[in-house]
Amino acid sequence: MRLSLRARLLLLTTGLLLAGLTLISAVVSSQLERYQLDRLDSQLRSFTEIIAQVSPSGPNREQPARPELLDPALDLIGAPYLAYLGPDGTVVGTLRSSRVAAASFPADDALRSLPVDGSAVVLRAANGSGRWRAVARPAVGWSGTVIAAAPLTEADATIAKLRTTSLVSGAALLVLLTAIGWWALGRGLRPLRRIEHTAAAIADGDLTQRVPGLAAPGTEIGHLAASLNTMLGQLEQAFADRAAAETRMRAFLADVSHELRTPLVGIKGSTELYRMGGSDVDEAMGRIDREATRLTVLTQDLLLLAQLDEAPEGQLDRAPMDLRTIANDARHDLRALDPSRSITLTGPQGRGAPGPAAVSGDEDRLRQVVTNLVGNAIAHTPAGTPVRIGVGTEGDHAVLVIEDEGPGMTEEQAGRVFDRFYRADQARKHSAGAGTGLGLAIARSIARAHGGDVVLRTVLGAGSSFRLTLPLLVSGQADVRRVQLGHAGNAE
Incomplete structure (x- = not known):
């Protein structure tokens, strides 16, 4: 079943709106994610550069970690995990936030694969519960590597919340705009329905119908209504002219028949009267000659009119x-x-x-x-x-x-x-x-x-x-x- 013009227009505009909202949501999410990663990468690079120069002799294993001091410090710099790798790639020291479970940190094998040029890399947690962002730099004064890592849990939650919010608000906006579009299209197409009703009335034989003034004359609907009314007026006049022409033709044929019959009846009567002996030859022939002359003149006049109607210049x-x-x-x-x-x-x-x-x-x-x-x-x-x-x-x-x-x-x-x-x-x-x-x-x-x-x-x-x-x-x-x-x- 073919959809109505209103439904097709609404589907088209709704599809375009949905595509636009999806594109905007994807662009905003991507830009926000890129911003968060760039900010976190900058913090990790700065931190690793400082740590690489602060510990020229490597990590101090004799000084025990104090969580009440370490956790706020790590949170402040945005790196809950700090690791030192020896020359052979073994982990020789770590600083970890006690607020993060040990199984949620990156695995040691993943740390060894990090490039040491300061590039930020995404690592999976050892238990697969989340993602980490890590940066590695060579240590200054000893042969080792300093690694700083921060979880992406907060960034991922922010992006997920943004996408959920965009989805919900976009769906609500799409429903609202679809309803408004359905109403607006119905109101905008109302003049076309009026034109359709007028055309149907004319098709039923009412040639006096006209399209009402549905819009300003300068609009497309106004131009269409004016053009249709002009056409309808011409059609009505054409039908009236045809009816009048048919009436004139019937009257003309009746007059022609009557005018031709009159001299013919005269000729017929004269011959019958002569045959019955009611008149002599001269009198009968005189009447016949007069009626024949009248008939000839009438025929010539009719022929001339027909020729002038058909090809006036040729006569x-x-x-x-x-x-x-x-x-x-x-x-x-x-x-x-x-x-x-x-x-x-x-x-x-x-x-x-x-x-x-x-x-x-x-x-x-x-x-x-x-x-x-x-x-x-x-x-x-x-x-x-x-x-x-x-x-x-x-x-x-x-x-x-x-x-x-x-x-x-x-x-x-x-x-x-x-x-x-x-x-x-x-x-x-x-x-x-x-x-x-x-x-x-x-x-x-x-x-x-x-x-x-x-x-x-x-x-x-x-x-x-x-x-x-x-x-x-x-x-x-x-x-x-x-x-x-x-x-x-x-x-x-």
Whole structure:
């Protein structure tokens, strides 16, 4: 079974802490032991050097040892055992503390093996009960060796106590820090659990869930929460867009089916009526021709929209041109369709004369855009309603405006006017001469294929203004000049 992140982190930190405490304890014990041995070695060397020079004739065997004086003296200098070796290595004299049992002193054989250069050596007691530290030096004035030895019992007890204390205190500290670490890791990982719960809720379908502000924005958890919330917002928007797209697609397919069925039903009805003798050939063929034309236009519009959706740039045959040419032709078209209207040709803001608007575009497609906008103004405003056509530049864009003083639209109508098959005037949906509801959708798709757009500005009761904006031609002054000369020739 895999351990949790909290348990793994705790095991890692506990292992590192244990290794650190063990290393520190070993270093401290080693240093303390080395210090004690160095201090004891220094005392033994000094003592042997003094004793080697004080007894030039060797040990005095005739003077009996007095324990009440000898023991404090030996304890004072830290050497409870003093031995004299003859030239042949035999022990010729000793001074021993009465407080130490005779069997606990080093064996004579061990004393003979000591180097006489003052090096300190560790010896075992004769009965194996402990360790001794011994130093040997040659005697001065006679052929012998002076040896001083001190037990390591106290030093060993000190080291053992230190190690025991380190072990107990280290274990207690390890337990305490492990408990604190478990609590701290749990508190530190709590935001991740909150994120996990949020993700689980989202996986169950609740896309409105967000990660709460679990930490300061500048921390790692804060950055993670902000990034997750941004991602969740995008996911929610993507799902909402997909749902909306599916809804629009279903509505689109329903509208397409309905729009295609209407002319087909008309054609079918005309043939049935003629077959039953209810109409003559000319009347039946006329109705069939009108419905077939309507069906052809609808099919062509749908095909164009599909092509613009799939590969918009591939449907354009670009060339340098000036939007003033199309604006001037739109004025003539409006006059021909409704001579009673007042039509003015101005700059884009409604002031001054039309300005140059050189673009790189497909003239036929852009004419289709303007024709749809003009047809929309004719179809949705009363006869005689004034119309303004503005053309020129605004910033780095060429602009062509079709503005009427008609009834305008509501906010809901303005938000859907570019939807496919949408008609603001539902009463005209199936009236004679009514459009398919694709004109404005086609106009916007063509404009966006050129890198521009068509936008609507309208107020209910105060008219509507459709603005076609396209990027200005920037390929060179020669192209602009050629477009302007061509416009001048067309005007003549």
